[in-house]
Amino acid sequence: MLLTTLEYVPGRNVIKHLGLVQGSTVRAKHVGRDFMAGLKNIFGGELKGYTELLSESREEAIDRLRQQASSIGANAVLNIRFSTSTITQGASELYVYGTAVVLE
């Protein structure tokens, strides 16, 4: 599965457009991490626990996108965009979407 933020794949032609595919995941922070983050809020700097949590969750969203794309027979997803939204104080949604296509 080829993923790209470009609108085309250089050197390859699109045979068929299969429409929008998406993947999303909602993640909450756990108490331990939240406590450490509270401490970090005094000192400033990177919150490594959150960075990892968010990048893992984003990987999962990408996995779901990939599964959806392969289930409809695509071999590439073009024009991928990420979006993050905070749902409540402790949880955020990570969303990824793109256009599934069949390349020759």
Next chain:
Amino acid sequence: MAEIIIFLSLLATGYVVGTTLERHHYKSILKREYALRKLPLIASKKLPDDFLPCETSLVTGNVVISIDYFKHFVAALRNIVGGRVSSYESLIDRGRREALLRMREAAHNLGANYVFNIKMETSSISKGYNNNSIGSVEVLAYGTAVIIPKVELPVSESQGTLNLKPK
């Protein structure tokens, strides 16, 4: 009385530790930006035709970064009179540059020559102390790494986001 002492000591630790961490962070950012100066980031959507044949791959970089207690206090004061909030400016700047650097490091590990069509996204993660101001932000940078096999394209020394040399 005890509350005032706690508040003042929080301000002092926030100032001392926060400033030290920020200085170290900027030092490491400058060093890594200098090391990666030959990997240009390009915001355009189209690749030049002479890049073909090439391979592409999605690369991402993210960071969650938090403000310290002292700066948070200064920003709250600034909210009363309005104007430029420089304590948040440095927070966002550090976050963006760090996220971009992580994306470039990921691209560099793939052996990429360029990163095309870069998008950046910022979202606030926690809402600070009184739930109405920014406590920490997440910055995500993503783009398409372009790997051109073998052919070395000339890249001028001046390209890249920064020309600062580390001391």
